[in-house]
Amino acid sequence: MHFRFPRLLLFGAVTAVLGLQSVLVAQTPEPPMDRSIGDKHAWAHFGIGSWKLVRVYTEAIGANGQVESVSITETKTTLDKADEQGYSLNVEVTVEVAGKRFQAEPKYVSYGYHGELLGQTIEVKQLGPSHAEICGHKYPTGSRQIVIITDTTQSTSTVEYSDAVAPYYLKRTTESIDNETKARNYHSVVEVLAVDMPEKVLTEVKSAAHVKTIETFENGTSKVTLEVHCESVPGGVVSHTSKQLNSDGRITQRSTLELLDYRAIEKPPAKVPVIERRRLFPGRRRN
Secondary structure, three states, X not given: OOOOOHHHHHHHHHHHHHOOOOOOOOOOOOOOOOHHHHHHOOOOOEOOOOEEEEEEEEEEEOOOOOEEEEEEEEEEEEEEEEOOOOEEEEEEEEEEEOOEEEEOOOEEEEEOXXXXXXXXXXXXXXXXXXXXXXXXXXXXXXXXXXXXXXXXXXXXXXXXXXXXXXXXXXXXXXXXEEOOOOOEEEEEEEEEEEEEEEEEEOOEXXXXXEEEEEEEEOOOOEEEEEEEEOOOOOOOEEEEEEEEEOOOOOEEEEEEEEEEEEEOOEOOOOOOOOOXXXXXXXXXXOO
């Protein structure tokens, strides 16, 4: 088995884990969040310090269909901050290639509750009531259009959101347009396939949802991912299988993710402001 460019593999693994977009240019602050989204968010509904540890096994597939290289990535992600504007994560990544382990510098990244990096321009428009059909059952949703703008791209998503059924975002269709050429450079469809399914999470059986994501990139490559989401685990995702294909439909990469451990800290109740009450007609002091 032949292994090449471990440092590039390490950089790629870190970038993939963080989910960073190509441009990290700070724009105007986004508006305050819809509180129901933060309360239900896969990270923000846990207490600060909650974490999970996952392992991703990735294979690069050659033109002959044989495995050319293998990398194993272990990622510990910890909730560092969560407020009305968004949340921050501390991400620690270790990559093993050809029996050698590479430790990356810890990374901090901050997101808003609609998928934007904090500081990016965002516009949210309510489209009215709708529904998402899962396994023959129709779940009422609120349809929203979310536009995220950077210096180079404009990303538009149509979201079906339910505050009653985990994982709450029941369907999301996204299209990204290059600001200069006006050409589409990315398209994805994220769809919940099943909800309230039994899933063994470490030593316990918990309720989970199955989610399918299909992504298409400007160079004609695509990626298909099947995930299992569990509301009881920080970050939601407890396992996945994924394959990447070139423009001819040949598999060039495949990966699996497994949950190794996690700690879920209960979020403290919101502080209720104390209102000082005074009598309208205070009595006289008695000597």
